[in-house]
Amino acid sequence: MGYYSIVGAVARMFPAESAHNAALCALKSGLVPSVAPVLHDNLRSRVWDIDFPNPVGLAAGFDKNAEAVDALLSQGFGFIEVGTVTPLQQSGNTKPRLFRLPEDGAVINRFGFNSMGVHAFAVNLKKRRKSGIIGANISKNKDSLDAIYDYATSLAVVYDLVDYITVNISSPNTVGLRDLQQKQALDGLMKTIEHERTRLAAASGKRKPILYKIAPDLTQQDKEDIVEVAFSNNIDGLIISNTTISRKGLQSSYRNERGGLSGKPLFGISTETLRDIYRLSQGRIPIIGAGGISTAGDAYAKIKAGASLLQLYTALVYGGFEVVRDINQGLSAMLERDGFKNIRDAVGQET
Numbered sequence: 001m002g003y004y005s006i007v008g009a010v011a012r013m014f015p016a017e018s019a020h021n022a023a024l025c026a027l028k029s030g031l032v033p034s035v036a037p038v039l040h041d042n043l044r045s046r047v048w049d050i051d052f053p054n055p056v057g058l059a060a061g062f063d064k065n066a067e068a069v070d071a072l073l074s075q076g077f078g079f080i081e082v083g084t085v086t087p088l089q090q091s092g093n094t095k096p097r098l099f100r101l102p103e104d105g106a107v108i109n110r111f112g113f114n115s116m117g118v119h120a121f122a123v124n125l126k127k128r129r130k131s132g133i134i135g136a137n138i139s140k141n142k143d144s145l146d147a148i149y150d151y152a153t154s155l156a157v158v159y160d161l162v163d164y165i166t167v168n169i170s171s172p173n174t175v176g177l178r179d180l181q182q183k184q185a186l187d188g189l190m191k192t193i194e195h196e197r198t199r200l201a202a203a204s205g206k207r208k209p210i211l212y213k214i215a216p217d218l219t220q221q222d223k224e225d226i227v228e229v230a231f232s233n234n235i236d237g238l239i240i241s242n243t244t245i246s247r248k249g250l251q252s253s254y255r256n257e258r259g260g261l262s263g264k265p266l267f268g269i270s271t272e273t274l275r276d277i278y279r280l281s282q283g284r285i286p287i288i289g290a291g292g293i294s295t296a297g298d299a300y301a302k303i304k305a306g307a308s309l310l311q312l313y314t315a316l317v318y319g320g321f322e323v324v325r326d327i328n329q330g331l332s333a334m335l336e337r338d339g340f341k342n343i344r345d346a347v348g349q350e351t
C-alpha cells in the first residue's frame, strides 16, 4: 500500500467533507510529497497553443479557492483547474453536502459553490511559485440578479493569472444555472464573454482560451443547439461533462441524496455525450473529457470518443494521486500497442 493509499484509508474514516478539507490542508502545508510526472512523448500534445506534458488534468471542485496550487501542480497532472469561484464570497449549501458511495465508486455533492470570492481567489493564485498549466472555473453567485455580469466580472479578475478559463453552466446545485445551456441564453452569454475577452486580450496582448463546461443530462436537441451556438460564436472548447442528476443503477444507501453524481456511474452517460458532441461538431471543437475516469482504459475510451484532454476528480477519493501516474503510464502503453504515435492520432477514432 503506497503513501497515498494509506492517507486515503485514514481519510475515509472521517466524514467526506472533513476528509477533503484535511487532504487540502495537508497539500497546502507541504505534507504531501511531490510525484515525478510521467513523461512520454506520445502523451504530449498542443491544444489552444498550450503545450500539455500529459493529458490528465485535475477537474474543478477539488481546490475551489486556489489554495493548494503549487502542491497540486506537483502531483503528476498535465494541468489543473481551480474553482468554481463566484464573484462574491458565499458559503454554499448547509452540511452535510458531500457523500461517498463506495459500493458504486461514486460521490454525490451538493456544495452549491462555497467560495471565498474571486478577489481572494486571485490573491491565492498570485502566490503560486511552480510552473504548470492552470485553468480557472468561474460561475455565478446564488443570489445574483445578472448571471452574465457575474461571469464577465470574474473573467476580468482571473484573466491574466491563468492559462485558460472555464465558464461553468452545468452544476446542478445552483438553481437555474443549467438553463444557461439553452440556445438563446447560451448565445447571449457567449457573445458577452467574447466581447469581454476581446477587451482583455487587447489589454494584455494575449488571447486566452475560454471553455464551456456542460452537463451530461442533455437531449439530442440540446446537444445540436449547443454545437450550433458554439460554432456561431467560434468558441475554443468544451468540457464534457459535469456531474449528473441521474441515479441509475446505484447500490449505496446515499443514492437518493440530492446533488450531482460523479465517478464510475457517470462514465457511460458522460462518454456518450462527449461522443455525440464530437460527431455533431465533426471534431472541430477541442473537448476535455471528464466523468468517471479511474483507469487507463477509461482514459483511452474517452480519447477515442473525441477527447483531446481529460480531467478527473472522484477517482482521487478512492485511489489517491497514484491514479494520475497509473493512468498516464497505462495510456502511453496502450497508444504504443495500438500503433498511435501520439495521443492526438487516437482522438475520435471510435465515433
Ligand SMILES: Cc1cc2nc3c(=O)[nH]c(=O)nc-3n(C[C@H](O)[C@H](O)[C@H](O)COP(=O)(O)O)c2cc1C
Pocket: 059, 060, 061, 062, 064, 083, 084, 098, 107, 109, 111, 113, 137, 168, 171, 213, 241, 242, 243, 262, 263, 264, 266, 290, 291, 292, 293, 311, 312, 313, 314, 315
Ligand atoms: C465534490 C465535488 C465537487 C465538485 N465541484 C465542482 C465545481 O465547483 N465546479 C465544477 O465545474 N465541477 C465540479 N465538480 C465536477 C467535477 O469537476 C467533474 O466534472 C465531475 O466530478 C466528473 O468527474 P469525476 O467523475 O472524475 O469526478 C465537482 C465534483 C465533485 C465530486
